[in-house]
Amino acid sequence: MSVPNEAGAFLRIEAVTKDFGDFRAVNEVSLDVARGEIFALLGSSGCGKSTLLRMLAGFELPSSGRVVLDGNDLAGLPPYKRPVNMMFQSYALFPHLTVWDNIAFGLRRDKLPKAEIAARVDEMLRLVQLTTFAKRKPHQLSGGQQQRVALARSLAKRPKLLLLDEPLGALDKKLREATQIELVNIIRQVGVTCVMVTHDQEEAMTMASRIAVMSEGRFLQVGAPADVYETPATRFVADFIGNVNLMEGSVVADEADHVDIQCADVLHRVGHGITGYEGQTVTVAVRPEKIHLSPSEPEGTHNKVRGTVEASSYFGLYTVYHLRLASGGVLKVNVENETRHRDGLPEQGDAVWAHWLPTSQVVLTQ
Numbered sequence: 001m002s003v004p005n006e007a008g009a010f011l012r013i014e015a016v017t018k019d020f021g022d023f024r025a026v027n028e029v030s031l032d033v034a035r036g037e038i039f040a041l042l043g044s045s046g047c048g049k050s051t052l053l054r055m056l057a058g059f060e061l062p063s064s065g066r067v068v069l070d071g072n073d074l075a076g077l078p079p080y081k082r083p084v085n086m087m088f089q090s091y092a093l094f095p096h097l098t099v100w101d102n103i104a105f106g107l108r109r110d111k112l113p114k115a116e117i118a119a120r121v122d123e124m125l126r127l128v129q130l131t132t133f134a135k136r137k138p139h140q141l142s143g144g145q146q147q148r149v150a151l152a153r154s155l156a157k158r159p160k161l162l163l164l165d166e167p168l169g170a171l172d173k174k175l176r177e178a179t180q181i182e183l184v185n186i187i188r189q190v191g192v193t194c195v196m197v198t199h200d201q202e203e204a205m206t207m208a209s210r211i212a213v214m215s216e217g218r219f220l221q222v223g224a225p226a227d228v229y230e231t232p233a234t235r236f237v238a239d240f241i242g243n244v245n246l247m248e249g250s251v252v253a254d255e256a257d258h259v260d261i262q263c264a265d266v267l268h269r270v271g272h273g274i275t276g277y278e279g280q281t282v283t284v285a286v287r288p289e290k291i292h293l294s295p296s297e298p299e300g301t302h303n304k305v306r307g308t309v310e311a312s313s314y315f316g317l318y319t320v321y322h323l324r325l326a327s328g329g330v331l332k333v334n335v336e337n338e339t340r341h342r343d344g345l346p347e348q349g350d351a352v353w354a355h356w357l358p359t360s361q362v363v364l365t366q
Contacts, residue, residue: 010034010035013029016029029218036191040196043215069161124152155192162192177202210224211228213237235283238362250282310323321335
């Protein structure tokens with residue numbers, strides 16, 4: 001059934017719910033995805049992201065709500081009749097078929113003319129740069145090459161919507177990082193709209209133009225990666241995306257240009273207002289990379305705390321320091337390793353001051 005394509009949404013998910021008996025896996029989620037966008041569903045295992053993806057593919061039917069793609073309601077359409085293709089984490093390549101035949105498989109099922117099948121397969125092989133591997137079997141390929149074959153097979157049928165289920169999960173960390181940009185470039189070159197599922201925040205933030213953080217079947221926040229990272233909407237989002245220091249406190253002053261919040265170890269001054277009131281209980285979030293260390297006490301009375309270096313971890317680009325505070329809490333601080341020599345840096349047992357700017361914190365009320 002054709003429906004109006006409101007506000008330019010190419011894919012529209014409208015109040016979709018999925019129940020399995022008494023368990024609600026997806027709880028009234030709504031989302032608009034633009035044509036050509038790469039959108040990521042991000043969350044931990046069991047949050048409902050894979051169930052939502054399977055509903056887009058047609059492998060599961062919504063208990064309520066609807067999915068509209070390019071103005072057409074997908075209700076009742078089986079997977080093989082949807083202009084949608086899905087690439088699985090395992091790649092699901094046929095081990096007895098060559099790379100060429102794996103890519104051609106779906107086209108042959110659709111009974112396309114042989115000349116058109118050959119043209120499309122050759123086009124896909126060029127796209128993923130595997131022309132010279134056309135006659136090989138999957139077991140003769142590396143993990144990254146198998147991933148590109150699976151992508152080529154998914155794109156060969158020219159779907160309107162490409163679904164990726166943990167697309168790089170089977171690769172080791174270094175290969176996964178190298179493949180992320182390559183995969184994005186191929187998808188953008190084709191121009192296909194893409195929805196991907198991942199539990200890897202770095203993967204989502206690298207590949208997607210927008211992300212939705214899911215928990216218990218709901219979207220907690222939808223936005224560009226930088227917006228979700230810098231201005232998380234909830235404690236869960238702040239804690240799930242990257243590393244963060246979360247400090248409980250209460251508002252002691254709420255002025256037009258700043259908010260003062262008293263926490264156990266520090267008096268925060270945040271350089272922007274919040275919708276709240278004095279005495280309100282809030283959480284202050286500060287990312288470790290926004291905190292600076294100094295051996296002497298900084299000026300002023302806000303946004304500073306004294307701690308003792310309890311541990312440090314070297315990660316090449318930066319070192320993470322764990323400071324034990326007077327209350328017993330721990331503050332994580334990232335310090336960039338700007339030089340090869342580490343002379344003068346804090347050592348275990350040293351007392352140091354941590355401090356940050358009034359624009360570095362986010363105040364969370366939920």
